[in-house]
Amino acid sequence: MRALWRFISGKRTAWAVLGATVVAVGLLFAFLPTPETDAYPASGLPDSTQSAQVAAALEDFPSAEQTAAILVWNREGGSLTDDDRAAIQERATALAADSTAPEAVRPQFSDDGEAALVVVPLDxxxxxxxxxxxxxxxRATASEDLPDGLDSYLTGGVGFQADISNxxxxxxxxxxxxxxxxxxxxLIVTYRSPVLWIVPLAVVGLADGLAGKVAKAAAESFGVTVDASISGILSVLVFGAGTNYALLLVARYREELLKQEDRSAAMFTAVTSAGPAIxxxxxxxxxxLITLLFAELSGNRALGFACAIGVVIAVLFALIVLPAALVVCGRGLFWPFIPRHVGEHAATKTSLWTKLGRGVSRKPVTILVVSVLGLGALxxxxxGASxxxxxxxxxxxxxxxxTAQKIVDDSFSAGLTGQTIVLAPEGAVAEASQIAEETDGVDSVRPGETANGLAQLSVSLTAAPDSDEAFDTVTALRANYADASGEVSETIVGGTDATALDERTVSExxxxxxxxxxxxxVFVILAVLLRSLVAPVLLLLxxxxxFFASLGASNLLFQNVLGFPAFDTNVVLFAFxxxxxxxxDYNIFLTTRAREERMLHGTREGMIRALASTGAVITSAGxxxxxxFAVxxxxxxxxxxxxxxxVCIGVLLDTLLVxxxxxxxxxxxxxxxxxWPSTVRAVETSDR
Structure with missing residues (x-):
């Protein structure tokens, strides 16, 4: 590995590295396939869930080729007028012309007289x-020639998918x-240079573009779907992690430029010192990220697959392309604060971080207690989080x-636009319908098609879609069918609410x-890297x-400022x-430097020197x-x-406090x- 880094750091060979990179990246961009990104995240539930079983069985039903759109009309703050009702009837007739079942497109008016809706079957x-x-x-058809004050909205499956895709x-x-x-x-603020920031940004940007290309092509080969949400997280992760690695390398390189006159030698020392940590x-x-491949939700597996590729590419660019680019550009890249060679003792001056380290060393118990209490308070x-x-x-x-769903919730049954599908054996349809009607939370049951010995029941719930009440009703339905005797016990429950419930369960x-x-x-990597069993435990704690402090602080912000009533299903796992x-990363940056300094100065002074050397770069990186991530x-x-x-709150806490x-x-x-159990130690250096 040292031979490779010596080649990368050479004044002439650095040019060869950059040239090879340009050729390799160009070939990959030219020949890797570019699959279309699915803009709408799929559920990806395992086949063992009832929702997935229902969805698979419905593929054989006559209506498998159909979907439905729901159009809603209302007059804000008042009841529908006779002209409104006539206009809605005309719009329903116009919508029926594009429907696969024109006779089914009929307006339903709410009992309170304030809203109407139409269900439009579509191919x-x-x-x-x-x-x-x-x-x-x-939307255009539903809103055409409406009386003043009468508004139309699209909702239901088509409406929500369209809004999410948008x-x-x-x-x-x-x-x-x-x-x-x-x-x-x-980067400009960190480096205080009008030119230096361009190099790491260009390198990381190239890594990001390549990561997206490679991840999507590889995902297609393995049958993994990388949707737009995963692409966004991938890009943010590559930029965040890649720039962090660049900051660490550039900081160590600048430190070595003060000590060594030859920039190639300085880069070799920097990359051999910082490279293992990076x-x-x-x-x-x-x-x-690879642990997500063990997940049951395919969306989780896709995120782990794509982002792991992205991080590997970010590391390769940070350790191969960036060092070569910095060597090629020379010291002038740091203008106007060009690091001049001043000898081996260039970095020994007392800094703010040195003073902070010595201050912490004098009162570690007090500082530890206050820090823990602060994190505990957050x-x-x-x-009360949910x-x-x-x-x-x-x-x-x-x-x-x-907006449309809220109108439906107020004027119709809250679950009217939801879709709960019950599949029962044909011989048990009557009993299955009776069980559903007797289940709390069920508003209505409507028999439907049959196929392959199964009969479909369309069940409307009283609760709003994807709400806890709807989940309770789905759970009760499944339990009632499972507890029944005979053929009806084979009945399964699926649909939109059941899918959301199964996603939550599988996500847990x-x-x-x-x-x-x-x-x-993380424990194994830290133990191997630091050759210690105590350090990994304390660092993990x-x-x-x-993590818990950032979750607590975020929950307060979500509920009291941003108005989010709960965490989304996968947020806790991804945030963790x-x-x-x-x-x-920051533990590794700090403690590997502390271990290096400990060999010469002992544990206490080694940590002070490590904090002095890495404090500024870790703070900047954090x-x-x-x-x-806030982006x-x-x-x-x-x-x-x-x-x-x-992640934003957690990284700031980690960087500025922990x-x-x-x-x-x-x-x-x-x-x-x-x-411990490492026994290498040095004589402690006294405070200065």
Whole structure:
């Protein structure tokens, strides 16, 4: 490996590295396939769930080729007039012309006289091939020539899918643009140079483009679907992690330029010193992401697959392309603060971080107690937290489908636009219908088609779609059928509410499996890297404390400021994954340097010197990473906003409190025991 880094760091061979990179990346971009990204995230439930079984069985029913759109009309603050009713009837007739079942397109008027709705059966393949066009056509037809004050809205499955797809439309461009701006500004502030920021940004940007290309092509080969939400998280992760690695390498390179006159030698020292930490950090993140391949939800597996590829590419570019680019550009890249060669003792001057380290070393107990109490206080914000958002709570703002659903909730049965499908054996239809009608929360039951010995029952619930009440009703239905005797016990329940319930249940199982796996992986990597059993335990405890504190603080923000009543289903797992994996990055950056300094100066002085050397770069990297994840909030999707906010708060806590104060305090308290069973030690250097 040293031979490779010596080749990368050479003044002439660095040019060869950059040339080979350009050729390789160009070939990959030219010949890798570019599959279309699915803009609408699929559920990806395993075949063992009743929802998946119902969906598979429905493929053989006559109506399998159909879907339905729901149009809603209301007059805000008043009842529908006679002219309104006549206009709605005309719109229903016009909508019927484009329906696969014109005779079924009839307006239903609410009992309170304030709203009306029409269900429009459509060809499923046609609607899905051009979801946006279908939605636009329906909205145009429904709103044509309406009386003043009468409004129309599209909702139901077609409406919600159209709004979600619209939320992701252009997501890659928006995220990339905002991310690049944020990274560029922060790099300029960090480096205080009008030119230096261009190189790491260009390298990371190239890595991001390549990661997206490779991940999508590889995913298609393995039958994995990378939708727009995964592409957005992938881009943010590559930019965040890649820029972090670049900051660490550039900081060490600048430090070595002060000590060595030859920039190639300085880069060789920098990359051989910082390279193992960067590789270990990236490896930790990649392996943590790979644990998602054990998940049951295919969306979780796709995220782990794509993002692991992205992190590996970010590490390769940070350790191969960036060093070569920096060597080629020379010292002038740091203008106007060009690091001049001043000798081996260039970096020994006392800094703010040195003073902070010595201050923590004098009162480690007090600082540890205060830090833990602060993190504990933030964790209290988790009291009363819940997981799971209803369909109307998953998008920011007031998209049309959400507005329409609220009108339906107020004027009709809340579950009218939902779809709960019961499949019963043909010989048990009457009994299955009776059980459904007697279940609390069921509004109506309507027999439907039959196929392959199964009969379909369309069940309307009284609760709003995707609500806890709807989930309770689905659970009760399944339990009542399972407890019945005879053929009816084979009845299964699916549909939109059942799918959302199964997603939540399977997500909880994934969480209970993946979180322990991540902790084991992180512990093993830290133990091998630091050659200690005590250090990994303490560092993991610090990361877990940060995770719970960030969740608590975020929950308070969500409920009291942003108006989110709960965490979305997968948010807790994804937040844990990113916070633990990325938080360990800073642990690795700090403690590997502390171990290196310990060999010469002892544990106590080694930690002070490590904090002095890495404090500024870790703080800069943390602020940059937090800002990059906050960029996820530019998309009007609650789940991505929540992930961005939680990771942003967690990284800031980790950077400004845990890694700066709490971990050094733990090292000062435990002394050489922090490195147990390692026995290498040096004479402690007295305070200066």
């Amino acid at each position: 499923k393949a046609t609607a899905e091939d051009d979801l946006a066009g279908t939605a636009d056509a329906l 939320a992701f439309a252009g997501a890659d461009v928006r995220l990339l643009l905002v991310t690049v701006i944020v990274v560029a500004v922060l 590789a270990a950090s990236g490896g930790t993140v990649a392996l943590s 964790s209290v914000g988790l009291v 997981v799971g958002l209803s369909q109307t709570e998953q998008l920011l703002g007031e998209p049309e489908s959400v 199982r994934d969480q209970n499996l993946i979180i322990p796996l991540i902790l084991v992986i 610090s990361v877990l404390a940060t 994954l990113f916070l633990v994996a990325l938080g360990v 602020i940059l990473l937090a800002a990059v 996820l909030g530019v998309l009007p999707v609650v789940a991505l906003t929540q992930i961005g906010v939680i 890694r700066t104060i709490l971990v050094p305090a733990l090292v000062f308290l435990t002394g050489d025991r922090f490195w």
